Amino acid sequence: MRWIHAAFALTILSGIIATTGCSPFVENNTIEEIAPVIFWSLNQSDDRHLEISTLVPPLIHEKKRMLTLKVDLQKQGGKEFNLIYYRELKPGQLRVIVINEELARKGVLPLISTYLMDTDISQRLYLIISRGNFEEFMREQLNEQANLDYFLYRMLKHYEASNQGEMSILNLHQFKNKLFSPYADPYLPLFEVKKINLTYKGTAMFRHDKMINMLPLMDDQIFQLINNDHYLKLFAVPSSDVILGHVRSKVDIDLDPSYKNMTIKIDLTGRLEEYRGNKNLHKREDLAKLHQDIEKYLVSRTSDLLKTMQQWKIDPLEIGTRTLHPFSKPISDSEWLNLWEKMKFKIEYRLTIQPLVNVNQ
Amino acid sequence: MTALSLFEKSTTYNGAYIFMMANRFQMLYFVFIMPTYLIHPYMIWGIVLVGILSHFNLMLLSKWFRSRFATKGYDGFVEVFGETLVRFFAWIGLFFLLLKASIILIGYVEIVRTFIYPSMNQKWLILFMLMISWYVASKGMETTIRLIVIAFFMIIWIILLIVPFYLPPIAAFHDLFPLIPLEWTEVNWEGLLFIWSSLSGPEYLICLGPWLRPNENTFKSLAYANALTVLEYLLLFVGSLFFFGSNYVSTTIYPVVNMYRYLQSPVIERIDMLLISIYLFQFVFAISVLLLCFYGVARIAGRKTTKPTSRMGYFASWLTILACTMIINEWAWNGGTVVNRLLNLQIWSGAITYLLVPSFLLISIYRKGRV
Numbered sequence: 054m055r056w057i058h059a060a061f062a063l064t065i066l067s068g069i070i071a072t073t074g075c076s077p078f079v080e081n082n083t084i085e086e087i088a089p090v091i092f093w094s095l096n097q098s099d100d101r102h103l104e105i106s107t108l109v110p111p112l113i114h115e116k117k118r119m120l121t122l123k124v125d126l127q128k129q130g131g132k133e134f135n136l137i138y139y140r141e142l143k144p145g146q147l148r149v150i151v152i153n154e155e156l157a158r159k160g161v162l163p164l165i166s167t168y169l170m171d172t173d174i175s176q177r178l179y180l181i182i183s184r185g186n187f188e189e190f191m192r193e194q195l196n197e198q199a200n201l202d203y204f205l206y207r208m209l210k211h212y213e214a215s216n217q218g219e220m221s222i223l224n225l226h227q228f229k230n231k232l233f234s235p236y237a238d239p240y241l242p243l244f245e246v247k248k249i250n251l252t253y254k255g256t257a258m259f260r261h262d263k264m265i266n267m268l269p270l271m272d273d274q275i276f277q278l279i280n281n282d283h284y285l286k287l288f289a290v291p292s293s294d295v296i297l298g299h300v301r302s303k304v305d306i307d308l309d310p311s312y313k314n315m316t317i318k319i320d321l322t323g324r325l326e327e328y329r330g331n332k333n334l335h336k337r338e339d340l341a342k343l344h345q346d347i348e349k350y351l352v353s354r355t356s357d358l359l360k361t362m363q364q365w366k367i368d369p370l371e372i373g374t375r376t377l378h379p380f381s382k383p384i385s386d387s388e389w390l391n392l393w394e395k396m397k398f399k400i401e402y403r404l405t406i407q408p409l410v411n412v413n414q
Numbered sequence: 415m416t417a418l419s420l421f422e423k424s425t426t427y428n429g430a431y432i433f434m435m436a437n438r439f440q441m442l443y444f445v446f447i448m449p450t451y452l453i454h455p456y457m458i459w460g461i462v463l464v465g466i467l468s469h470f471n472l473m474l475l476s477k478w479f480r481s482r483f484a485t486k487g488y489d490g491f492v493e494v495f496g497e498t499l500v501r502f503f504a505w506i507g508l509f510f511l512l513l514k515a516s517i518i519l520i521g522y523v524e525i526v527r528t529f530i531y532p533s534m535n536q537k538w539l540i541l542f543m544l545m546i547s548w549y550v551a552s553k554g555m556e557t558t559i560r561l562i563v564i565a566f567f568m569i570i571w572i573i574l575l576i577v578p579f580y581l582p583p584i585a586a587f588h589d590l591f592p593l594i595p596l597e598w599t600e601v602n603w604e605g606l607l608f609i610w611s612s613l614s615g616p617e618y619l620i621c622l623g624p625w626l627r628p629n630e631n632t633f634k635s636l637a638y639a640n641a642l643t644v645l646e647y648l649l650l651f652v653g654s655l656f657f658f659g660s661n662y663v664s665t666t667i668y669p670v671v672n673m674y675r676y677l678q679s680p681v682i683e684r685i686d687m688l689l690i691s692i693y694l695f696q697f698v699f700a701i702s703v704l705l706l707c708f709y710g711v712a713r714i715a716g717r718k719t720t721k722p723t724s725r726m727g728y729f730a731s732w733l734t735i736l737a738c739t740m741i742i743n744e745w746a747w748n749g750g751t752v753v754n755r756l757l758n759l760q761i762w763s764g765a766i767t768y769l770l771v772p773s774f775l776l777i778s779i780y781r782k783g784r785v
Contacts, residue, residue, distance in 0.1 A: 079533045172529050175683070176676050226676060233662040374586070379593040
């Protein structure tokens, strides 16, 4: 008899809950009715407003279109899109945030802190900087390539996954860690957007959360070698008409105890992929000369790069972390910045190149 | 209608159960928020130091278990203290049990709400949790203790997920510098207190005395449980330093869950949801045990020990915990902030019970022996 009582009580209880409409679940995730967006693109619209856009619907065989809105706050965009589009937008699958360069120069912290707090959004969110009108590019390309948003994400993931060293890609978590560390400055990949193409232009450098400037491609290659990935699949050195391939680097940075001088030793190993100069690579002397030329060029380029960083008062190479010791008080970030600006450095390159041809004595 | 027999005793459990229970009691809610309280890398030594202190404390506790009073339950306590004093302690105990049960319940429910059901009313989750615990506890103390095997083995492997955070590029040694404290502030004292309080929990095993089979290995079980807990604390804390860096770790809420969120799996995206759900086992176990203890202690306090357990009394205990939790949840809980008075109260009360209970019991036995 007991189970009858129990069943009776349960029916009444569920009846009460149902009639009062007191359901604990309020969100609806029926897949046919939602649009989990892959990217947000953020633009500066005017002084106060943001322009925020995305492509909907993602990954469904349905004609895609671009939605753009002018809003005060990003999440407001998420809300107002629902009013102009028949599916509900969900941020759970968000993978890429495209930030316009102008906006990045004003500071990205208020923008990304939204994504840092949101528990629905993965911390493996890629951040990229766009120069030019990203929305226009997307709109133009929609007819050519329907799943553009997805492929953009796949591209970033491809180069990030095994540190292939083509682009300086950071996800939200890594960016945040560099931002909050006193001895590091964040950086992001910068893409130039024209009507018909999207081009990787180099690394955008940040001082705190504000974009300072961009490293052009040649400097970017060196940056990949000495910091980001320590690997480059192809390393073009146009000054010597040569391309090195599969270049791995081993970087040894040495600070003297007074933090006034620094020695960077960089070992590069790779192989000769292409040569268009007029040296005879079968001869040992010529090959040695080529080595020297490349080393000399790299030393001057790297030293220029470091000087630029000192000028910009940034330390994306995280050299400051080398001042930390287990048994001493860490120096403050402003102190480190002062030291870094005045630091003198010596750069040494050691090149080991496999010539891939037989070299005569 | 069958009679409800919650405190039947037909078998006793050996050291393995003591080990698992002590360990899981120490790994409740506090471990999720620990890095936020410790912040500085040199608090690694704090964990080790407090862990060693806890080891000695457990030595005292095991002495109590070896005494002839421990397995007698209520009668044992009466023998040591006399009936009036036991009733007095029972009243105090009710407060601590209620507070502990409510705080860990709200703590867990809040994690669930933050990461899994952001739009859900927390009260529902509290109700669901307590209903599960009601069911488990109504099977009696014996069966509830047996649940620890499931809870332990469902959860213990999760600590292995920490491995990716110990590999470069996430792990870098300079995140752990400076390794020695160069200045010592109030925050550090609070950190030590927090570690001590999170190590508390095994003292509640004295309520389960009749179902345990203490022998010369009891201390070993407790010590291994403590060592495992300290190891887990260390792994999680160092992992979170690697992952967040010392500068950011104090600003996150639930750093441990946030770390697990960063893991990726080819099968499911929100790995944190799965892990939080698995943790349900240990929370249900802990709350069921606390519920049964609460009922038992309430019976002592209300001089009902000679009468058989009743559905009414059990329900009243359950309802008290529910009501208390709801009230705390409604009025006094500032979720996710360090300025959380009730959490501070629990930190202190946990620390005090863990410090006082074993030594107090031991002193009483010695005095008893002399008289």
